[in-house]
Amino acid sequence: MQLGRLGRAQAGGITHKTWRGVTPRTIRSAATPGEKLSALELLRRENELLRQTLDVANVPIDSVVKPSTSVSPPGVASEAAEPQNVLTSDAGVGLSLVDETGGTPSALGRPEDYWSPCVEVPDNLEYVDEYGPISPIPNHDGTMCFKWDNTLWSAAEHFKYRWNVFKNIREAIDRNEGGFEKFSQGYKYYGFNRGECNGQSGIWYREWAPGAKALALVGDFNSWSPADSHWAFKNQYGTWELFLPDNPDGSPAIAHRSKVKCRLETADGRWAEKIPAWIKWATQEWNEILFNGVYYEPPEKGAPGEVAENKAYTFKYPRPPKPRALRIYECHVGMSSQEPKVNSYSEFRRDVLPRIRSLGYNAIQIMAIQEHSYYGSFGYHVTNFFSVSSRCGTPDELKALVDEAHRMGLVVLMDIVHSHASKNTNDGINMFDGTDGMYFHGGPRGNHWMWDSRCFNYGNWETLRFLLSNARWWMDEYKFDGYRFDGVTSMMYHHHGLSYTFTGNYGEYFGMNTDVDAVVYLMLANNLLHDLFPTAITIGEDVSGMPSFCRPWQEGGVGFDYRLQMAIADKWIEVMKLHNDFAWNMGNIVHTLTNRRYAEACVGYAESHDQALVGDKTIAFWLMDKEMYDNMAVPGSGPQSLIVDRGIALHKMIRLITIALGGESYLNFMGNEFGHPEWIDFPRVDSYDPSTGAFVPGNGGSLHLCRRRWDLADSALLKYKFLQAFDRAMCHLDKAFGYMSAPNTYVSRKDEGDKVVVFERGDLVFVFNWHPTASYQDYRVGCREQGPYKLVLSSDEEVFGGYRNLTKDSDVLFTTSPGAHDSRPHSFLIYAPARTCAVYAPAQWADKDADRKPHGVPGLGVKGLGPYFAR
Helix, strand or coil: CHHHHHHCCCEEEEEEEEEEEHHHHHHHHHCCCCCCHHHHHHHHHHHHHHHHHHHHHCCHHHHCCCCCCCCCCCCCCCCCCCCCEEEEECCCCCCCCCCCCCCCCCCCCCCCHHCCCCCHHHCCCCCCCCCCCCCCCCCCCCCHHHCHHHHHHHHHHHHHHHHHHHHHHHHHHHHHCCCCHHHCCHHHEEEEEEEEEEEEEEEEEECCCCCCCEEEEEEEEHHCCCCCCHCCCEEEEEEEEEEEECCCCCCCCCCCCEEEEEEEEEECCCCCEEECCCCCCEEECCCCCCEEEECCCCCCEEEEECCCCCEEEEEECCHHHHHHHEHHHHHHHECCCCCCCCHHHHHHHHHHHHHHHHHHCCCCEEECCEEECCHHHHHCCCEEEEEEEEHHHCCCHHHHHHHHHHHHHCCEEEEEECCCCCCCCCCHHHCCCCCCCCCCCHHHHHHHHCCEEECCCCCCCCHHEEEEHHHHHHCCCCCCCCECCHHHHHHCCCCCCCCCCCCCCCHHHHCCCCHHHCCCCCCCCHHHHHCCCCEEEEECCCCCCCCCCCCCCHHCCCCEEEEEEEEHHHHHHHEEEEECCCHHHHHHHHHHHHHHCCCCCCEEECCCCHEEEECCCCCHHHHHHCHHHHECCCCCCCCCHHHHHHHHHHHHHHHHHHHHHHCEEEECCCCHHHHCCEEEEECCCCCEEECCHHHHHHHHCCCCCCCCCHHHCCCHHHHHHHHHHHHHHHHHHHHHHHHHHHCCCCCCCCCCCCEEEEEEEEEEEEEECCCCCCCEEEEEEEECCCCCEEEECEEEEEEHHCCCCCCCCCCCCCCCCCEECCEEEEEEEEEEEECEEEEEEHHEEEEECCCCCCCCCCCCCCCCCCEEECC
């Protein structure tokens, strides 16, 4: 380790102990006495001086420089502490060289500036979306998707019926609502909108509440006592309308950030106060139980990229292009702090986004954005569908987060919940006008017995308007790049997928069990999003495996870009829980990783947030359990454990084989990349399981286990850094070689005796030796292309916590031999230590010293950016 040259690590960097005659203070002395330099010139000189110092010392820069707080782009206020040039340990997250005024990093600074350069645009330029046209409905019977699977003809009548329902709804919308695009902009009509009435400017408020008998608007603006002019009128379609003219001084009748509710007489004659269904923000005071709607309309427009109080955020950076493959960092803003608190959008933007960029992910998927009154629901019991979760900040602070992610080239996906809604009648839309139906099915069909929530009626006209407008709203207003649709299986089947086993029989997908209205809604949503936003990405959380789910709607498919490959995570839990190491079945594991429909893309993952919640265990916890609390010290710094050594080795192997073989894209939940040691437990009180009635003890409202311990990953003295470094390397390997999206995928060996798996993905050859004790010399592996090959990634590197028995530094040239082996035309001999994985690449793209260069990624031996570089 390089740490020995640096001296003892400390929390904020290192001691001022000299390091070959150099101290951090010496490195900063780039200007001569009395010389006046600009911040940029001073930064350039400092970085050059540091570069020279490291060259003389012959020390890899990546192993001694750690990222400090990210630098905000021009025009964006940063809440970060003053950045410093700090030398520290080889935590494996890159480097950051900034001047003490927060200047721009040098082009020679961090590896991410080389691998993931930020977008630059003029300071005064505002980003505005350019919408695509709405596609006409193709003239076919809905069976075009059968060209990918002739066996679907057995379900032809169902597809024809589904397509006919879809076509009729689209045509009815075009005929009655002025077009599909206008129909999807319900938020410009309902809720609060600026407008005119009889030539006077003011605020329109509209609410669909057909069962209500009377409705008035109340709030801070009228001291919660409505005047005669604050009562709305109901039109023939059940929509209540109210116009509030501006004050004589030109100010709006309702002040920005003031509280509002609608007071209505419900269908059964009771009076109730409700948060408007289309409200843009809802907040909860510290001393109140109920939420209040908030009129959110900043009086000024900020400059592009400016974050300022009472100014509407103006987007500056364009949407990133659609990646060839997604490397998704699934995250939750509230629990992203190292401290036991609810983190903010601004803190996430400042502290977490730079980590994600450095790790090599190209997309983030943000959970729990839509307002949910119960924090412990993880955002799944939505109460206010158009509102940003106020516990993390304001709408404009979320916009700044999305814009900063776009500056870094990160696609931003949102976890959208249209599968059900909270039963909360005080804060949500349930029983809004006093009726059981409205947006939902009435009676038992409208209640999800396991989730204790309400089920939407997707055949209802106003429900379609509400949900389609909601899907457009978040991309229109906040510039999200797409969605992960939650709970899609629950939507598509009347049985919600509960207590039901899908065997693959087509009758299970296309028959009386199918909620055709829900499937058609998903087709409409995908139609809308992909037409209006050409780079839009939609991912469906479907555990059933419905055929045509990821075929375009134009073919009669449901229209998603990806399906979550949910069976993989379940398989890893099964393997770790039920089988000892000698009983791991190679064929069964590979079958689960590759068992997906042809021409329907999947997002593979070893674990998501689901496996981290209370009641389950992360992979790291399954492998190491309580040993993680006392035995994660690096050698020489504390007690060692064979259980931990095994766990770290298998953790790396599980994640690499999943990203390489489990789908066309990949997902990781925040913190799991370094084996976060504890489960997620949101603050909660004692409760009862709605499906079983069983008592569920609370945790006293504690936030202790609702955070991420970044300090563990960044510590030079703990083994978490090894897992993080390996995760970073495998992500950058995909940047260089594009193996996840490569058309060539071939598994050549699944050896149950040797416990070896060998496969190709693109130009790379992957070798996994899962055997607990046996290592193999001169082990022959097949390949498609004639060599030579070199090792570019090995889990046995020291920077990954390995033993260097298999290392790129050996610089071995693997020459191929002709002749069929494992059904491949060529083969070569390798060394495969027990419990290791290795990746071999064409020799011309290998460089054993790549990670010793300024832009190098520790442990990755890829020359330059590789042959197929893409972010």
